[in-house]
Amino acid sequence: MAFSTFNPFDLSGKVAIVTGSNTGLGAGMALALAQAGCDIVGVCRADPGETPARVEAAGRRFVEVRADLSSVAAVDDILGAAVEACGRLDILVNNAGIIRRDDALTFGEDDWDAVMDVNLKSVFFLAQAAARRFVAQGGGGKIINIASMLSFQGGIRVASYTASKSGVLGLTRLLANEWAAHGVNVNAIAPGYMATANTAALRDDAQRNGEILSRIPAGRWGAPDDLAGPVVFLASAASDYVHGHTLAVDGGWLAR
Ligand code: NAD
Numbered sequence: 001m002a003f004s005t006f007n008p009f010d011l012s013g014k015v016a017i018v019t020g021s022n023t024g025l026g027a028g029m030a031l032a033l034a035q036a037g038c039d040i041v042g043v044c045r046a047d048p049g050e051t052p053a054r055v056e057a058a059g060r061r062f063v064e065v066r067a068d069l070s071s072v073a074a075v076d077d078i079l080g081a082a083v084e085a086c087g088r089l090d091i092l093v094n095n096a097g098i099i100r101r102d103d104a105l106t107f108g109e110d111d112w113d114a115v116m117d118v119n120l121k122s123v124f125f126l127a128q129a130a131a132r133r134f135v136a137q138g139g140g141g142k143i144i145n146i147a148s149m150l151s152f153q154g155g156i157r158v159a160s161y162t163a164s165k166s167g168v169l170g171l172t173r174l175l176a177n178e179w180a181a182h183g184v185n186v187n188a189i190a191p192g193y194m195a196t197a198n199t200a201a202l203r204d205d206a207q208r209n210g211e212i213l214s215r216i217p218a219g220r221w222g223a224p225d226d227l228a229g230p231v232v233f234l235a236s237a238a239s240d241y242v243h244g245h246t247l248a249v250d251g252g253w254l255a256r
Pocket of ligand 1: 019020021022023024025026043045046067068069070071096097098118135146147148149191192194195196197198201206236
């Protein structure tokens with residue numbers, strides 16, 4: 001009896017840009033994509049951390065691009081560096097993001113603009129640049145935006161974060177509608193409460209930590225590794241007919 005060796009999750013020979021690949025969820029997703037066969041173009045503001053060594057230990061190439069995504073001026077350089085180093089682009093993971101906390105009554109314009117610029121404006125213009133490349137190259141491509149529980153819920157004291165991540169969900173749908181015909185899949189992952197720098201303040205607050213943990217059906221904070229399967233799925237041929245979806249990876253939080 002003959003067995004098929006077709007693996008719909010195989011990413012051998014693919015090239016992925018991962019923004020914010022130096023820490024937290026971005027580092028976890030870069031490693032997962034490398035383990036599935038991808039070369040990684042890692043976009044970092046500063047030091048790339050341990051990600052290059054971990055990607056190379058998985059047998060793949062890591063191309064470092066230093067860029068500050070608080071301005072869209074970085075977008076052309078990122079695409080240019082990726083294509084110059086790797087000759088092509090197949091996958092974009094729009095992961096870099098920031099959060100600012102303050103009461104809505106006092107929330108300032110700086111905290112609004114800083115978050116919207118990184119979490120929404122650069123996400124759109126990087127997606128646009130990647131899609132232009134996919135269309136010029138032919139053969140489609142994959143864009144994975146990182147959303148949040150606050151794409152579905154209101155949250156508290158994080159006005160610009162909620163606005164940006166709710167925007168990411170809508171933008172993911174719009175881009176999917178426009179680019180599906182080009183063979184470009186645009187989807188998002190909405191992580192639940194994950195133990196990274198982004199949530200350090202919440203975890204340090206014993207009361208909030210307890211409230212959050214008691215509401216997560218899985219009974220634990222998520223870890224970067226929890227995004228490995230979902231990101232490989234959305235980056236691979238296994239998801240070729242999945243368009244405009246935001247996949248919650250949340251230990252059951254939204255099911256409550
Ligand atoms: P993190 O703070 O460890 O990572 C954020 C990354 O974004 C870092 O690599 C950082 O360098 C990069 N970044 C921030 N501003 C940048 C800029 N101006 N230019 C370039 N890079 C920049 O936190 P994380 O939890 O790994 O966050 C990753 C993504 O996941 C973010 O979009 C975040 O909103 C989202 N998210 C996190 C959680 C969570 O519970 N940790 C939940 C939902 C969504």
